Amino acid sequence: xxxxxxxxxxxxxxxxxxxxxxxxxxxxxxxxxxxxxxxxxxxxxxxxxxxxxxxxxxxxxxxxxxxxxxxxxxxxxxxxxxxxxxxxxxxxxxxxxxxxxxxxxxxxxxxxxxxxxxxxxxxxxxxxxxxxxxxxxxxxxxxxxxxxxxxx
Amino acid sequence: xxxxxxxxxxxxxxxxxxxxxxxxxxxxxxxxxxxxxxxxxxxxxxxxxxxxxxxxxxxxxxxxxxxxxxxxxxxxxxxxxxxxxxxxxxxxxxxxxxxxxxxxxxxxxxxxxxxxxxxxxxxxxxxxxxx
Numbered sequence: 001x002x003x004x005x006x007x008x009x010x011x012x013x014x015x016x017x018x019x020x021x022x023x024x025x026x027x028x029x030x031x032x033x034x035x036x037x038x039x040x041x042x043x044x045x046x047x048x049x050x051x052x053x054x055x056x057x058x059x060x061x062x063x064x065x066x067x068x069x070x071x072x073x074x075x076x077x078x079x080x081x082x083x084x085x086x087x088x089x090x091x092x093x094x095x096x097x098x099x100x101x102x103x104x105x106x107x108x109x110x111x112x113x114x115x116x117x118x119x120x121x122x123x124x125x126x127x128x129x130x131x132x133x134x135x136x137x138x139x140x141x142x143x144x145x146x147x148x149x150x151x152x
Numbered sequence: 153x154x155x156x157x158x159x160x161x162x163x164x165x166x167x168x169x170x171x172x173x174x175x176x177x178x179x180x181x182x183x184x185x186x187x188x189x190x191x192x193x194x195x196x197x198x199x200x201x202x203x204x205x206x207x208x209x210x211x212x213x214x215x216x217x218x219x220x221x222x223x224x225x226x227x228x229x230x231x232x233x234x235x236x237x238x239x240x241x242x243x244x245x246x247x248x249x250x251x252x253x254x255x256x257x258x259x260x261x262x263x264x265x266x267x268x269x270x271x272x273x274x275x276x277x278x279x280x281x282x283x
Contacts, residue, residue, distance in 0.1 A: 058247040059203070059216070060172045060223075061195050091177040095196030099177070112266060114196045120262035127180055127190070129270060132263045 039085045043077050046090040047098070054092045061094025069115040073098045076111060076119055079140035082147055102147070109146045121146055156199070156255050158239035163252060165231030169202040169240070170279060171254075172216060173224045179278065188226035188276040190269040198258065198265075199243070202228070204250030205279075212248050213281045227279040228254075228272060236272040 035041075051070050054063040073090075077100070088100045093112065100111040108124040122132040123146050135142055163169075171192055178192040179185035193200050203212075205227060216223065230240045238254045245251035254272075256265050 057174060058219070059201055059245065059251070060174050060220070061199075061201060062197070063174075089177070091175075091191070093191055093194055093196050094200070095198070097194075097196035099191055099194075112194065112262065114262050117196075118262055120266050122263075122266060127270065127274075129267060132266065134262050 036083050037080070037085075038083070039087050040077060040080075042087045043090065043100070044074065046088075047073055047077070050090050050092050050098060054096070057094075062096060063092040063094060065092050065096050065098060066115060069096055069098060069113060072115075072119070073100065073113045075137075076100070076113065076135075076140050076143060079143060080147060081141075081144055082151060085147065085151065109143075111143065156239060156241035156243070156253060158234070159242050160230070160234070160240070162242060163204070163230045163240040165229060165234065167230045167240075168205040168227050169230060169233070169252065169254070170205050170208065171200065171202050171226045171228065171276070172220060173226055174220060175222055179224055179226070180273065185224060185278050187278060188228075188273045190266065190273045192226060192269075192276070193238075193254065193272045194266060194269040198255055198260075199253040200238075200255070201243075201245070202240075202252050202254050203248050204252065207250030208248065208281075210281075210283050213283060215248065225279040225281070226276040228276045232272060232275040236275070237268045238272065 047070060051065040054065045056062045086102055088102050090098060090100050093099050096115045098113040102109045106126045110122050110124055112120045119135040121135060121143050122129040171188060173179050173188055173192055176182045178189050180187055180189040233240050233254045238256055241253050241255055243251055243253040256268055
């Protein structure tokens with residue numbers, strides 16, 4: 001999965017070369033322009049790790065994650081607008097799905113990516129869902145509603 | 153994909169089933185686990201592997217421990233699974249005897265499945281074999 005995705009470059013469209021104060025910087029200094037979400041790089045790294053180590057586990061399930069599922073999870077993460085979030089924990093679900101979880105004490109937001117199906121998102125208190133929604137491919141931004149409650 | 157059928161004759165409600173929990177993602181709470189987490193009963197192929205506890209002997213638990221040194225075990229009953237909307241279906245495996253798959257309805261939506269998994273996980277208990 002490439003990190004140079006439209007989602008990862010969400011701020012590039014706001015840059016105007018003739019805008020006041022814009023000064024070209026060296027390539028190694030462009031990270032603040034490319035993305036201002038520090039948790040996102042960690043999440044993408046964890047996502048790649050989930051795929052790299054996923055394998056068939058007899059008696060438990062198949063944890064191999066396909067590229068399509070990985071990309072779906074990447075698009076979900078890329079649709080989140082908040083800069084300051086804790087690093088999510090990511091893990092493969094048996095069957096090749098991906099679970100992404102943000103935890104804050106007894107509160108959590110859990111995203112479940114089901115291969116070839118869709119995405120379920122739930123807000124949990126002590127592991128009990130208080131709000132849940134299924135998101136289609138065009139609705140990933142609605143995850144921000146769940147995280148707004150979570151961080152607010 | 154075989155048409156899995158609930159077998160309540162072979163697997164009556166009181167029968168205890170073991171689910172292998174691969175790592176801390178699959179137990180709750182993570183630091184002092186008392187039960188499985190919902191992810192343990194949320195196989196996205198809709199086939200959650202379990203084993204009939206009464207058919208497992210010491211060498212089988214040794215095999216689990218050797219294959220998955222970081223794993224824990226959770227126990228549910230076939231009745232718990234049915235109470236939450238799952239079927240308990242025969243599915244022989246080479247890994248261990250007594251393999252069954254605990255399946256939600258094929259057409260269940262993602263959110264309904266997640267809620268089922270959370271209910272079943274809440275009924276589970278961490279199991280430590282006495283060897």
